[in-house]
Amino acid sequence: MPGDINNLTQLLLQLENLPDRYDRITIGTVLEALGQRSFAPVILVAGLVLFSPLSGIPGMPTIMGILVLLTSVQMLIMRSHFWLPQWVLRRTISERNFRRTLHWLYRPASVIDRWLQPRLPLFVNRSGAYLIAVICTLMSLALPLMELLPFSATLAGLGFAAFGLALVAHDGLLAVLAIAITGLVPGLALKALIW
Template identity: 55%
Template sequence: MSREFTSLQQMLEHIGREAASQERVTLDLVIRAVGRRSFAPLLLLVGLILFSPLSGIPGVPTIMAILVLLVALQLLLGRQYFWLPQWLLRRSISEKSLQRALHFLKRPAQVSDRWLRPRFRFLVYRTGTYVIAGICVVIALALPLMEVVPFSASMAGVALTAFGLALVAHDGLLAIIAFALTALTAGMILFSLI
């Protein structure tokens, strides 16, 4: 079932409620909370995970890369529902770690919810969505490398979050900012490897 969220805060609160009282929270549970049909909330979810302290856990950026790659490729192929392998959906973290990450994201969510609004819609519909999905494929392919470049996975998380928010809020200006963040992250990685 796909859910429509009117704000980032609403999505985070819904995830927190769905995860409450679970000892371990699987990726499947979190994805079901945001909806398996919609590319935007899934992209936003991955971006938030990478932006949060969870990105410091070894392997998390690579798992998120696989998730972004699978979802973005399926969007580019025009699928209505996203298929994900069971081994990926069974990945889990402690409920306490998830709640801590959600709490960390609460304040940024409040700030972003005040600024988002529909504008430059041509950047977040049809062709714009496919361009965003293509860029997300490139980010996903680079994420495993980002595990060794300090803070780069978090920067990629900010870019993915911005793309997700742009699609959720139909905010093309935010999509432009996300394109710039992606370029900045790529530059940061290249500079650190030289």
Template identity: 50%
Template sequence: MSEREHQELAGLAHLLERIEQAPRRDNGRAQLGDLLASVGQGSFGTLLLVPGVITLFPLVGDIPGVPTLMALLVLLVAGQLLIGRRTFWLPQWLLKRSVSRAKLDKAVAWMRKPARAIDRLLKPRLPWLTQRAGTYLIAIVCFLIALAMPLMEVVPFSANGAGLALMMFGLSLMANDGLWALLALILTGGTVGGVAYTLL
């Protein structure tokens, strides 16, 4: 199964634009459901990229509870892909969770310039890591990352490392860039190893 069949975004910079264009609610909050509806949620790559970027964002990813919320999203999506679903279902209670819109806007502005640089580095290569069996390998690894993310909230910066890995996996699927998937696998091993060393 190729994730390029339902590609909805042109890259990380485009994702940030879509997040910025998501509906603005009167209570000053940004609901997860609004963000996903804005960026599109038809592909596994997109549904990894969104929680990865939110967890990586400064001001947002460090808010207590946000990494765990993003982990729940990844668990649900990766789990559904592993059992063979081609479309993804998410519960309303999760979609209605929200973060500060002001902090989200600041984080998007901070990340816009590096996003353009990252997009220039993406290109199709090592397709065996991002298609068919490779997609399921990525889903398994992301499922394991999500299981570990609640523990990462007590280890400084480790949740940001998990967010970076999820973002890289999402980009690798969207761009069919297996090199990024390989780098994300290495980053995952280092992050999980560091958390295990700290907690044990």
């Protein structure tokens, strides 16, 4: 049974403990490690993937966009646990790239975790979480367009990661900062469309 995740380092450690008997790791395996009620960690993981060098893999921003879209919509309809179609759960990433990305994230994670603390609960409880789900839904719809502009999905990934982390750590100040970051995403999506 997955343990409680309260910060970024705990999430990375939980993912580090995935079984290493496969050459490729499925999204389903990652989600199983996070637990069925883990809406926020799913958004956080999708954001970390998009913020990492993995966002340069063709199709990755769109797949992560679909993952966030399905998760955030289920948050909006207040499901107790999330459901994903099998074709999403079966999507894979090489184990080598997955573990390399985790190791790449440890140092920034430890720095970020020092700044996290429960504060401004209005922005992460009920109505705040609902607003975050709406913003994540809109951003995820923009991701396929952003894939046309290489690495532009990185900014969306930063927004998703910040929202997921704000919900995990109950840090409303981080949620406010994430709202500011995501204000830049529509401009990038428009630029990708025009480009």
